[in-house]
């Protein structure tokens with residue numbers, strides 16, 4: 001680089017150099033990622049880097065940082081490198097067994113909380129909880145929320161449990177290992193059934209961004225031949241686990257809106273609500289209310 005050979009590696013210089021390096025490697029948010037990784041290695045909040053630019057980086061910090069930067073430049077998502085991701089203003093532990101929570105999914109949480117507000121103790125079922133992002137955010141924001149979180153992956157469930165403990169809601173979140181509704185006691189009914197199921201068409205997996213394709217769990221992405229494999233099972237089963245008037249909230253891929261709406265509209269037990277859009281204006285969440293047995 002053009003810097004003099006004996007110029008010290010201050011934190012400021014590391015940030016500038018690495019941002020440029022990652023940018024040349026095609027990383028989308030090189031400055032942010034650099035800051036997140038450096039703060040992680042230093043064990044400080046990202047915001048505190050700004051007052052430490054002049055500090056010299058100790059050798060061990062530089063070495064650990066360099067290792068992360070290399071993996072980032074090879075495509076590993078930054079959230080896996082630092083083992084955490086913020087969702088709904090809460091820091092979640094993440095690892096290779098769970099999908100990294102996306103801001104899009106916050107729309108589902110917002111809608112669930114909005115509808116749950118009048119209820120003192122809403123019972124919420126989260127299918128395919130992964131990191132527990134939805135389950136923990138709902139329990140954290142609604143102090144009476146009673147959440148049941150299901151996942152078919154024991155590794156994911158262990159991560160979700162730690163996240164519930166970390167955010168002080170473990171007492172109100174029940175974790176069940178199994179496939180969708182399978183581990184639930186028959187007859188149990190919820191005010192909400194929520195899910196961010198895998199919804200990518202199997203044939204589209206290969207074309208996903210490499211960071212997603214090569215690092216995030218396939219189990220959390222693969223929605224089968226038409227992308228609706230899991231959606232359909234949720235739509236079919238939810239009526240048996242919702243209270244009358246209870247609401248199903250399910251995240252969808254934006255190109256799936258018409259198909260997903262048609263599928264729910266075809267089920268007489270549901271009254272379909274408006275599609276909820278994400279922050280970029282794309283269709284993201286469908287809501288359907290279970291009619292009372294008399295059809296109202």
Ligand code: GLN
Nearest residue numbers: 196197198199200220221
């Ligand atoms: N939103 C994710 C992606 O496109 C997919 C998540 C999912 O299948 N539920 O990367």
